[in-house]
Amino acid sequence: MRSFTKVFCLSLLSVALLAGSAQARTVKGCVIKAKTSCAGTNLSGQNLRGVNLDHANLRGANLSKADLRGANLSHANLRKANLKGAKLGPKPTAKKKGARASQTPACAPNCQGADLSYADLSFASLSYANLSYANLSSANLTNANLSHASLTYADLDGATLAYANLTYANLDGATLYGATLYGATLTYATLTNATLTNATLTYATLTGTYFYNTICQNGMLTLPSTNTAGVLSACPAY
Numbered sequence: 056m057r058s059f060t061k062v063f064c065l066s067l068l069s070v071a072l073l074a075g076s077a078q079a080r081t082v083k084g085c086v087i088k089a090k091t092s093c094a095g096t097n098l099s100g101q102n103l104r105g106v107n108l109d110h111a112n113l114r115g116a117n118l119s120k121a122d123l124r125g126a127n128l129s130h131a132n133l134r135k136a137n138l139k140g141a142k143l144g145p146k147p148t149a150k151k152k153g154a155r156a157s158q159t160p161a162c163a164p165n166c167q168g169a170d171l172s173y174a175d176l177s178f179a180s181l182s183y184a185n186l187s188y189a190n191l192s193s194a195n196l197t198n199a200n201l202s203h204a205s206l207t208y209a210d211l212d213g214a215t216l217a218y219a220n221l222t223y224a225n226l227d228g229a230t231l232y233g234a235t236l237y238g239a240t241l242t243y244a245t246l247t248n249a250t251l252t253n254a255t256l257t258y259a260t261l262t263g264t265y266f267y268n269t270i271c272q273n274g275m276l277t278l279p280s281t282n283t284a285g286v287l288s289a290c291p292a293y
Contacts (some may be wrong), residue, residue: 085116089127099137100199105146119180129170135178143169143186172210182220246290256292 079086082101089109097117098160105125112132119139125146131286169189169192177197184204193213200220217237227247234254243263250270266277271290 112177123169125169127170128174130173131171132175133171133179134175137178137180138184139180139182141172141184143184143189191263251290256290259292261292263288264289 071080079088081087082103083096083098085091085096085098087108088107088111091108092112093116094112094114095116096113098121099117100120100152101118104122106123108131109127110130111128113136115135117135117137118133118141120141122142124142126143128253139246143175144246146248151289161177169186170193171186172190172192173194174191175195176191176199177195178194179199181204182200182202184201186209187205187207189206189209191214192210194211194215196214196216196219197253198218199216201216201224202220202222202225204221206224206226206229209226210230211234212230212232213234214231215235216239217235219236219239221244222242224241224244226249227245228249230250231254232250232252234251236254236256236259238258239256240260241264242260244263245265246269247265247267248269251272252270252274254272254278256272261276266289269277271289272293275290277289
């Protein structure tokens with residue numbers, strides 16, 4: 056009886072292990088699961104909607120044009136990864152028959168978009184990326200290329216954007232509370248209704264940067280070309 060019970064238990068364990076392994080699919084040699092190690096893997100154009108890559112090592116991976124909508128990339132290592140043209144918004148939902156198309160996500164204004172909180176995106180290529188409503192809180196974006204990227208209403212609280220290229224980036228409505236933008240390039244970037252409270256802009260390039268109703272590092276508001284007391288025309292670079 057004991058022998059039968061032992062064999063039965065081992066059989067159940069084997070089935071459980073096989074079921075668990077079957078759930079994690081492999082793409083181009085990369086096992087798609089949390090804490091996976093896929094450094095340098097070419098995942099360009101792959102459908103990775105809703106996958107869990109929490110704490111994954113994707114250093115130097117090619118994720119250009121990959122569909123990562125709804126994916127969990129929290130704490131992922133994306134240092135030097137190529138995310139050019141990747142889809143990083145919320146996972147799309149089926150449209151109701153006869154529903155009219157809309158440019159605004161159905162979950163707005165409370166969308167979180169891609170979860171990239173605490174992710175290492177240093178040196179990552181994110182030019183023209185759509186990161187609207189993304190959670191990038193405490194992410195490392197040092198030297199990242201975010202030129203022409205859409206970061207509208209993104210959560211960048213506590214993020215490190217030192218020496219990042221934000222040329223022509225759209226940061227309207229974004230929150231950057233306590234963010235580090237030391238030496239960042241914000242040439243012609245827009246920050247309408249953005250929050251920069253306690254952020255660091257020392258040595259940042261602000262040529263042509265558009266500030267409107269922006270809360271600066273010192274808590275003061277901006278309005279272009281104004282001399283009104285208590286209101287700035289642009290946030291200072293410090």
